[in-house]
Amino acid sequence: MLFRRLRQTLFLLLTLAFMLPVLAVFSSWLPGGDSNGVAAQILREMRSTVLPDYLWTTLRLCVTVAVGVIVVGLTAAAAVTLFDFPGRKLFEWALLLPMAIPAYVVAYAYTDFLQFAGPFQTLIRDVFGLEGRVFPEVRSEGGAALVFIFALYPYVYLLARTALGERASQLMEAARLLGAPMRRRILEVALPLARPAVAAGTALALMETLADFGVSSYFGIQTFTAGIYKAWLSMDNRIAAAQLATLLLAFVALLLFLEHRAEKRMRFSATRGTRAGSLDARPLRLHGRAKWLAWWVCSAPIVMGFVLPVLFMLRPLVADWSVLSWGPFLGWTLNSLRLGALSAVLAVALALVLAFNLRRRSDWTTRWTVQLVSLGYAVPGAVIVVGLLLPVGWLQSVAPQSGVGYVMTATSLGLVWAYLVRFCAVALQSVQSGYARIPLSFDDSARMLGTGDMALLRRVHWPLLKRSTAAATLLVFVDVMKELPATLVLRPFNSDTLAVVAYQLARDERLGEAALPSLALVLVGLIPVVMLSRTLRAPAH
Template identity: 60%
Template structure:
């Protein structure tokens, strides 16, 4: 038990390493901090605030309204949109940025067609590689967070309460305004908070579009300016903002737990979603189709077009042998991280099942915080202690271990994604009655035998889902992989970013499509689970 506690508390070391960097602040560091405060920090803060504000508003509108449409109303295509609205989860924001850059840039197909139609000479559309262009990328990639939580809240209680309000004489607009919106507000707030954490943790879109956000500033201070103190200070500011969002998300999640009375038997005809006809049905169908088209269908078509043009013109610059190496590297790292995260989650959940001691609860809470920590903060938090240990004990080889092997990457992946695996395994344990454990103990079963013969067979699906979610998250992860990857071991995400940064979008299409294809696996699993429910 103590070993499990120590292992999980080690997941907090990157965050502690960033915070501990303030203990080594001297007069020169104070000058660096003051220089940042009067030069770059206001720009980082303002850009991050404006980006977050627009993304929060867009995610709330798109995710909340689509969830209300498929939960409370019935219209043609409703069953299709109930799962299709999850498809943008498979599309990383940086991949969408590559696709839309090619589609909307000056030499892209859309502006070329508009110039032919209008006879214009200059640019017809504003530059997509800007703050205004990044906002819709994040909105259409991240709205499924709000959609999922809001739909779950409305599906369980919304239809019944809406029908009760109708029987009391309330019109449709009043029912939505006074029943559905207050009911969905906590879930919507939690989904928006999750989307904002992903936005602040992004590096691919911000770097590719040239945005001055906290994350891009951290990497610029570390990699370009070689200033560890500045990188740590920026990481601390970003960590404080993310901690505030995490607190807000937990508070919103707690408000989701309120009871609702349910009658026995199947739902009646009166508790079914409201049927829409005519123009209302067309508007609902069009509104649900818009985020699916802009968030998944159009980017995939653009990437397929780029790939086809490369092959057709004989300029396909990515050799299949090298692509196989990149794909194998990605699958190897993702598979190893998924296995380790699932094993750690099983061990911790089993320990909590047997003896939920305070130190184990603290360890589980610490492990759950990792998913909210941006990859930039994790990278800095791993490199800082490694550099300090290397300077104090040169023979340790800590720097070579972190940056020259897969140890640093695995460590970062476990810090970042163990919470995903733990949540899935704990959900599986919640479905196993405690009487099974008591019966096994009465029959003289040991702890290992209880886990092997009773728990593991019942947790097979939960453990597989945990490993799958971690696998896909690692395949898409860019910030930590970009910094901590060993030499000559590029992944699909890193290669796609480097090719797009070099304006070789046609060559970046193949690894980008591979990432999207792998990302479809948990989306299909999630849609099936929602359908079964």
């Protein structure tokens, strides 16, 4: 009885810890939150000046990114799944490479190469004797949209490729035997089957777009995320920032609803499509112009999203090795590794506890806690920052001697807390996928032999969960290494990370120096991409 009460208390504390950022943001609308009316005045001023720009810029950016990732991701997925051409096996995993580069790093790379004083425009002016700008401004809304499209299309590509690989090939073969031409097979059979997967991938890409701070801030684009930081840091009003954050959460909640709905339709479609698996369906062999068109469709996203950014970042390093600062770089790397390792271990430990208790005793407390943790990844980093600092500021004003503000901002506690709220969902998803492969009969057999809960976890579950927990640890570690918004605000003094330093150097126009920490982030990001490509490698036809 005592153990059960302790367990319920622990889960209630976990629920509060993961709910606090969102609850604090919504509490900004309660009466008395803005006692002096300053936040209301700021919002009125923003509503008549910049708030409409925040709204329309964010909407335009989301629409452009949605169309772009659907076109790029779906066409690439259809090419490698439905057709056979030279290099198809290489493209299957290479199309995942842009996932290794954070979007803000792609923005730095293209700006360094294509800006007015960059090598590309300088060369064109020298060769053709031109004056003025010869290439559109990279730091623009259109430039940001292109950066997001080529950085985030793998979400659509990955889910669409899985959906097409599981069902479309067999049904297209059946349509071919019935005399349907290729155009009709693609438009009426393959693409409708991939529609739920495309919707889910697009929702994920848009959630990343809404949560972005690095690209919008560096390009000077007035999005909601940039507005939240401006209200907090420039106008020094946490209530106004929190109320703006609720509007961003409304966008995210809508996207999350659409993504969950698309996932349900994906599962329904998978169940319906299993009967066609008896057909021996092979990708259609392409020849002539069609072969080169498919090759171009698959190679262009890789070149734009991975190859060119890496080459653009390597260029200043190769040209002048003196820009490298190995001493500070070592310190930034150690800070990033320390925060990543600590957060990954804690996130996986919490995920193991939650998944184990959900498997053993699926009561309402455990189910609600697991649901809240699962939603954490959808909450933008800017909202988490505001949600954590809002109650800290209130406690500091009520009890100035408590030192809460110092503990949360001068140590790593607040930062690790933000990481756990944001990325514990990643660990939980991986651990739950590992538990799905362990039959419940193992638990029943262990119970009949008198095995307790701790012994069951240690002696039965853990040996079977080692690979899942290792993957979860690595995924959280990489996500923490690349995280920018929360780290930028909550990091302790003199403890910069690779992501923060890359952003600060790029903001100060020291793009050559920003190349080294940016490339380090790319190398770290390649690890889960390689793992994912091996796990999801298409079966041989």
